[in-house]
Amino acid sequence: MIDLGKYAGTVLAAYGVSLLLLAGIVWQSWAANARARRELEKYEKNG
Secondary structure (H helix, E strand, O other): OOOOHHHHHHHHHHHHHHHHHHHHHHHHHHHHHHHHHHHHHHHHHHO
């Protein structure tokens, strides 16, 4: 691993926050897709 020196904590925290935000975006997109799919199936079933 690259030696980050005195900035190691800051850099690793930034990576951690970035990964959490990316995970949140993926989860939100997945949830929106599932919700839209349910609504579409409901609409198609009831006409």
